[in-house]
Amino acid sequence: MPTPVALTGNPSIDGLLWGWKWDSPNLTVSFPQDVREYTEFGYAFVENFQPFTNFQANQIINFGLNNLGVFSGLSFSGVENFGNLRFAQATRVDYGPNHVNTGLHFPGGRGSAEANPPDPFFSGEHTMGDNWFTLGAYTEPVLGSFQYAAGLLHEVGHALGLKHGHTTQNSMDPSQPGLVYPALPSGQDSQEYSVMTYRSHVGADLSQGASGQEEYPWTYMINDVAALQHMYGANFGVGTNETDTVYNFDPSTGAMTINGFSFGASYNAKILLTIWDGGGIDLFNFANFANDQTIDLRPGAFSTFSTAQLANLSLGKAGPANFARGNIGNPNLYQGDLRSLIENVQTGTGNDSLTGNQVANFLRAGGGNDVLNGGAGDDTLEGGNGNDTMDGGAGAGDEALFFSNITDTTAMLSGGVFTIISPEGTDRVTGVERFHFNDRLLSLAEMTDFAGGDRPGGTPGDDVLTGTAGNDRLDGFEGNDRLLGEGGADTLDGGIGADTLNGGDGDDVIIGGPGEGDLRDVIFAGEGNDSVDAGAGNDQVFGQGGNDTIAGGFGVDELQGQDGDDVITGSAFSDLVFGGAGDDFVNGGFGHDRINGGTGADKFFHVGASGHGSDWVQDYNAAEGDVLLFGNASATRAQFQVNFNHTANAAGERAGDDAVQEAFVIYRPTGQIMWALVDGAGQSSINLQIGSDVFDLLA
Structure with a gap:
């Protein structure tokens, strides 16, 4: 018998409620073989009646009704006649005189079908739960097809008490005048959230109707599950994958495998479904997909694990393709019960994004540059090969796994x-309390000691970081950063970007940054004996x-x-x-470099290889003790x-006094000019050092 259903205040649920449901979740199902079961019990006529074939019956039982029993409190048992839910085919039916609705809406769209809800005010109590399908239009209801989702699943939804998601609906109960059941929220009015809406994708034009070629869901979707659970309860018992479960999918056929059992290929090999899991420690295993994946538990x-197998929700219609927002939609929690959550996921070799949920997750990425976020719960994160970003989230016992030895x-x-x-690779890790290497497990405190303590750190943006009087490490990472070490023996790393680095006092290590994105750094070493590697880019x-x-x-640098x-x-x-003051080694x-040693006894070094070019020395001065230093110790003066x-x-860049010639020091075995000394003819000596020996080339 039917019973009314009140609004919940949740538009995702209320947008699907017809307003009536069966008073018991234990329903009977029949596939009538004789038209008189209808015509002798209230129907005016049934035109071209034909029973469901065994294939049609098996499809609705094995996938439609069984799917309902997995996530809801509904159960179904077969009877020969007069089931609560009845299934049959015809070309037209008339529910009888004085009833609101009259028959299959013929002439209708492709594959017209309809079902009667458990609403005594709709078409009469004798029609409640009856499902009618146009003869010949639903002969191949395979997973993910129009016939399956927009036909069998959709109509059974009506027979259980779901309305169309795309419309508002006035209650027909005279005891509740003015009661209106709303449409789904516009952002959820699509097949991704409900098989009960005519809109295959958000914003779809209903006037186009269905092409029949669209790729549809395999199951009742997120909002369908929530609405049916509101009416009939949720199932966490036997048959709900309540034990430890592994879910796999086939990249070629779309077939889903649960703990090794395959459910067969889907329509066009596309994948769109909602998975209800009744308990256990479960795994989404997507390691056999090499594309970039976005997994959200x-x-x-x-979650999208196969972009090539996203359902095209507008296939066969004019205009651009509209692909589903994922392969899998997770159901919402039933009354806060966490047992339906999937705990673990494993992805493939792409650049993947993995997001955990409230419970303890194991997020395991394969190769690629992956982003892992554990969320709440004590999570385990494994980035695999590649440059990964891992965030343990809000848990207090998160662990990062590494294949390498400490x-x-x-x-x-x-x-x-x-x-x-x-x-x-190079991984960035935060929010983790344990670091598990191949040969050692480190606590957060031990890992902090191993890393040498915490230092001010930058972001991918433009940062300003200032050290202390102690020994600091400042990392700018990406962006155009300004780093100031202040006192102490500091380490400054500008990273990618046009950075300004100032070591301040102390013996500092300053690194400009690697890579093509590091265009130009300006570095002030400060006081102290500093070590500077300007890195990539044209630096100063x-x-x-x-x-x-x-x-x-x-780069082309000024030093x-x-x-x-x-x-x-x-x-x-x-x-x-420019060497500046002091005895410099240049x-x-x-x-081909331009060199100015400055004051002091400077050494101008050339390695001796032809690929190192010719250096122009602008201020060679033998009287100050300047020496040309040749890197090939086996060379001779001759x-x-x-x-x-x-x-x-x-x-004035190369030549000095126009009246004084330049001196060109040539290495005869290669014929290359090693040094060009500006105004070198004005020198009384040109001293060359080979090994420990010094020769005057003008003597």
């Missing part, structure tokens, strides 16, 4: 974020006070040692180098010669 969320790993901690570098470095070691890195006895290397490309590196010639003034 939270209630009501969607002995093969380095780590830094900055702003609460660990940067862990291992053979697996000021050594300032102290005996500094400066490397220009990969100034300034005060102190500095060691300066131009590295790649053609650099501009190596132009690759490229292998060098000095030629003199004028060069173009070039606005």
Whole structure:
């Protein structure tokens, strides 16, 4: 017998309530074989009656009704005649005189069908639970097809007390005048949330109708499940996958496998369903999919593990394709019960995003640069190979897993974020209390000690970080950052971006940053004996006070040692180098470099390889003790010669006094000019050091 259903105040549920349900969840089902079961009990006529075939009956039982029994308190038992739910085919029916509704809506759309709810005011009590399908239109109701979802699932939903999700509906109960059941919220009015709406996707034009080619859900979807559970309760018992369950899918056929049992191929091999799991520790195993995956285990969320198998919800219609927002939609919790949650997930080799839920999750990514967020609960995160970002979330016992040994790993901690570098890649980890390496398990305190303590850390944006009087480490990461070390022996790493780095007082280590995105850094080493690697980009470095070691890195750099006895290397490309005051060691590196040693006894180094270019020394002065230092210790004095010639003034960049020739120091075995000394002809000596021996090339 029917009983009324009140509104809940939840629009996701109320948008599907007809207003009536069966008073018992234990229903009988029949497939009448004789039309007289209808015509002799209230129907005016049934045109071209035909019973369901065994295939049709098996489809509705095995997938439709059994699916209902998995997630709800409904149960179904077969009877020969007069079941609560009856299924049959015809071309037209008339429910009888004085009834609101008259028959299959013929001529209707492709595959017209209808069902009668348990509403005594709709078409009469003799029609309640009756499902009618147009003869010949529902002969192949396979998973994910129009015939299956928009036919069998949809009509059974009506027979159980669900209305159309796309419409508002006035109650027909005279005892409740003015009662209106609303439509679904516009953002949920789609097949992704309910098989009861005519809108296959959000915003679909209902005037187009259904093409019949659309790719549909396999199951009742998120809001359907919630509405039916509101009426009939939820099921966490036997038959609900209540034990530990593993879910797999086939990339070729779309077939779902549950603990090794396959449910067969789907329509067009597309995947769109809601999975209700009654308990146990469960696993979504998507490791056989290589595309980028977005997996979200939270209630009501969607997951995409196979972009190629997303259902096209507008297939066969004019206009652009409208793909489902995921392959799987998670049901909402029933009365806060956590047993329906999926605990664990494993993905493939793509760049994946994995999000956990309220319980303890094991989020396991394969290769690729993955993002893992455990959420609430004590979670286990495994990024696998690649540069991964892992956040344990709100739990107090989260653990990060690594394949590598701790002995093969380095780590830094900055702003609460660990940067862990291992053979697996470079991972950023936060919100984790345990770090499980192949050879050792570290607590958070032990990992902090291993990383050398916490340091101020940057973000992907433009940061301003300031150290203390102690020994700090400042990491800018991405963005155009400003890092100031202040006192102490600091380590500054600008990362990607155009950064300004100032070591301040103390013996500092300053790193400009690697990669093509590091365009230009400006570095002030500060006082102290500093070590500077400008890194990639066209950088500007000021050594300032102290005996500094400066490397220009990969770019066209301007390097100034300034005060102190500095060691300066131009590295790649053609650099501009100033030694400044002090006895400096200057190596132009690759490229044709312009070098000014400044005051003091400077050494101008050339490795001796032809690929390192010719260096223009603008202020060679033998009287100050300047020396040319050749890197090939097996060379001899006889292998060098000095030629003199004028060069173009070039606005003073290369030539000095127009009346004084330049000196070109040539290494005869290669014929290459090693050094070009501006105004070198004015020198009384040109001293060359090979190994420990010093030769005057003008003697």
